[in-house]
Amino acid sequence: MSQQSIPAxxxxxxxxxxxxxxxxxxxNHSQIYVNKKPLVPLVGSLYNDLKLDYTVRENAIxxxxxxxxxxxxxxxxxxxxxxxxxxxxxxxKENIHHFCRSVTEEQNKKIYGDKCLSIADDLPQLAMIFPNxxxxxxxxxxxxxxxxxxxxxxxxxxxxxxxxxxEIVRTKIxxxxxxxxxxxxxxxxxxxRNPKDSFENICDFLSIPFEPSxxxxxxxxxTNNQNSYVKKHIDTxxxxxxxxxxxxKQIYKLERIAxxxxxxxxxxxDNSFDSYKVLSPFVETWLELKVIMKYMMRRKSIVMDxxxxxxxxxxxxxxISKGTSRIMDLLISRSLKLGxxxxxxIFNK
Numbered sequence: 001m002s003q004q005s006i007p008a009x010x011x012x013x014x015x016x017x018x019x020x021x022x023x024x025x026x027x028n029h030s031q032i033y034v035n036k037k038p039l040v041p042l043v044g045s046l047y048n049d050l051k052l053d054y055t056v057r058e059n060a061i062x063x064x065x066x067x068x069x070x071x072x073x074x075x076x077x078x079x080x081x082x083x084x085x086x087x088x089x090x091x092x093k094e095n096i097h098h099f100c101r102s103v104t105e106e107q108n109k110k111i112y113g114d115k116c117l118s119i120a121d122d123l124p125q126l127a128m129i130f131p132n133x134x135x136x137x138x139x140x141x142x143x144x145x146x147x148x149x150x151x152x153x154x155x156x157x158x159x160x161x162x163x164x165x166x167e168i169v170r171t172k173i174x175x176x177x178x179x180x181x182x183x184x185x186x187x188x189x190x191x192x193r194n195p196k197d198s199f200e201n202i203c204d205f206l207s208i209p210f211e212p213s214x215x216x217x218x219x220x221x222x223t224n225n226q227n228s229y230v231k232k233h234i235d236t237x238x239x240x241x242x243x244x245x246x247x248x249k250q251i252y253k254l255e256r257i258a259x260x261x262x263x264x265x266x267x268x269x270d271n272s273f274d275s276y277k278v279l280s281p282f283v284e285t286w287l288e289l290k291v292i293m294k295y296m297m298r299r300k301s302i303v304m305d306x307x308x309x310x311x312x313x314x315x316x317x318x319x320i321s322k323g324t325s326r327i328m329d330l331l332i333s334r335s336l337k338l339g340x341x342x343x344x345x346i347f348n349k
Contacts, residue, residue: 006097006104006112007110009134010113010115010116010135011113011138012120012135013117013168014164014167015149016148016149017140018188018192019115028215029203032110032113033112035112037078038116041114041115066092085102093129097129097130120166124177135174137183137184142165142168142254143242143246145164146158146160156291158253158279158287161257164261187266189239192235192238193239195215199214218232258278285334288330295326300314
């Protein structure tokens, strides 16, 4: 099998949209391996690190990009587990394909799957690395996503709905750049209501036979660990759970921000509007600063790691260091965006 011959698909969309359940069921298929720790998005993110290296080291002797890539893999907290799979020769693309093929064959599977969430801007690069890959766009009601981002990702519901709207629109644009047979969109709510029909459609999209046994997740390891995130059965109660956790005022504000996209994705609104309004840069910055400040005061958090809920204790120095760094990055990025918009408007006059 050549370096680029591994069949691959990627679950794209917004975090907190049900991708873990989708991954667990698909991984229960005899031909599919879905990586518990997403590999491809992390490897792809190194592209920005490599660009930064060239900027910082522009007056130095620059190693070949492949060597810088190898160094990053060895240093990365998660990716260093793949160090033993690095090719002695080969470019970055060949190494990525080799990683995916190797971990898939270790599981005696034939198709590699990965989650690539909330990285819509990087998806064109992903499509170039995997020109034959297929993309499954998983969509969940933005109000439910915002509520889950607040509760599980320790963020703000309005930042959550803003991210949901932004990612949905950007992913829709990506779909227009791909062949129709390489992009599929499916709603989380449809999976819960009609799992058999939904996974038959997904299997047909991936050109593999549907296996009824893939829906039997009660006895697999992913649902039987002490802290398993996915339940032993597909629960339709999750569809409208958000309605009992958000006030009417919160729902109104969420719909005011993203009601147009919610309606475009066939979700019914509780309110009607003449127009919709996204968060202003000032409000978005203020909310993000509040989230960072809360992070700096939080001693521990519950996170999902390898499809399990794990409690992480966050040392004081780590909170202060990372929090300060995030604040600086936020303020710099906001300044650059505002400066770009100002210069662009002047240029257009």
